[in-house]
Amino acid sequence: PAVVLIRPENHWAEDPSPLRFKPGHLRGLAPAGRLDIDSTGLLVFTQDGRIARHLIGQDSEVEKEYLVRVEGMLTDEGMALLRHGLELDGVKLKPARVSWQNEHQLRFVLREGRKRQIRRMCELVGLKVVGLKRVRIGRVALGQLPPGQWRYLGPFEVF
Numbered sequence: 001p002a003v004v005l006i007r008p009e010n011h012w013a014e015d016p017s018p019l020r021f022k023p024g025h026l027r028g029l030a031p032a033g034r035l036d037i038d039s040t041g042l043l044v045f046t047q048d049g050r051i052a053r054h055l056i057g058q059d060s061e062v063e064k065e066y067l068v069r070v071e072g073m074l075t076d077e078g079m080a081l082l083r084h085g086l087e088l089d090g091v092k093l094k095p096a097r098v099s100w101q102n103e104h105q106l107r108f109v110l111r112e113g114r115k116r117q118i119r120r121m122c123e124l125v126g127l128k129v130v131g132l133k134r135v136r137i138g139r140v141a142l143g144q145l146p147p148g149q150w151r152y153l154g155p156f157e158v159f
Helices: 049-056 076-083 117-124
Strands: 064-071 097-102 105-110 128-137
Touching: 064 117, 076 097, 076 117, 105 117, 117 128
Parallel strands: none
Antiparallel strands: 064 105, 064 128, 097 105
8 A cells, every 4th residue: 555655764855844754644644546556656645535535536626747758659630639539438538738748758637537547548549658657736746756755745735
C-alpha cells in the first residue's frame, strides 16, 4: 500500500511546512486516487473522505495534469480524438486538454481518471506510452518533490 511511503525518513528535507511528523498523522490516512504501477508523480493522501470524493469521485471536476512520453506518430485527427471523441468501455470520455510539450512528450489535463485511461487513449490513436508522470492535481503541483518522498500541503494549497 502507498501509505507505507509516509515515514519520517522519507519526509522531504526542503518541505517548507512548519508541521513535523507525528505517528498520529497516519491514523486514517489513505491515498485519494492511485497511480498505475508503471506511472510516477503526485499522489495525495488524506484523512478526510470528503476531500477524497472531491478529488476522485464520479462527479469530480478537479483537473489532473500528466506529462506523457510517447512513441509513434500522432496525426491531427488523432490529436482531435484525444481531445474530444474517444470512448473507453462504451463510455464517452470527458473532453481533455492535450498538447505537445516537445517532440516526444504530450501534456494531458483530465477531469476524470478511469483505469489506465491515458495509456488506453494513446493506444487508440496509435501511440505507445513509454513514461507517464502526474505533475498536478487541482492547484497542487508536484514541483521539485523527489520520487519516494513526501511533504505536507502548504496553508494556501487547495484543490
